[in-house]
Amino acid sequence: MIAPSVTLTTTGHPVHPSRRVDFARFSEPIVVEHKVWIGANAVIMPGVRLGYGSVIGAGSVVTHDVPAMTVAVGVPARVVRAITDDDLATREG
Known part of the structure; x- marks a missing residue:
């Protein structure tokens, strides 16, 4: 499930400014495994894997892999x- 206003961004830019002179950028896939729930306004960054059944809280910025069932x-x-x-x-998390 993906709630409203979620951003899945697969493109980024180098950190060092001299590498950005010519608008250098990179792209890395995002992997969303089965039964993942991504809360409203979450941002998923390039190269991240969201493990089976994981839940991403609303407004979170995911910069690293999230293990299954967490x-x-x-x-x-x-x-x-x-x-x-x-x-x-229970209903709550």
Whole structure:
């Protein structure tokens, strides 16, 4: 599931300014595995893999891979917990 205003950006630019003189850029694929949920206004950066069943919190900026069956939130996004069978009995995360 992908909520409103999510950005999946596969193109970036070099950090060093001398490499940007000629508008240098790079592209890396984003991999979204099955049953991932990406919250509203999240930004997924180039080269990131979102593991099976993971949840990305609203407004998060994902700069690194997120393991399967985890919840990641924040700027930059960090894994805050695993998704377990206890989540079958509750609405909240």
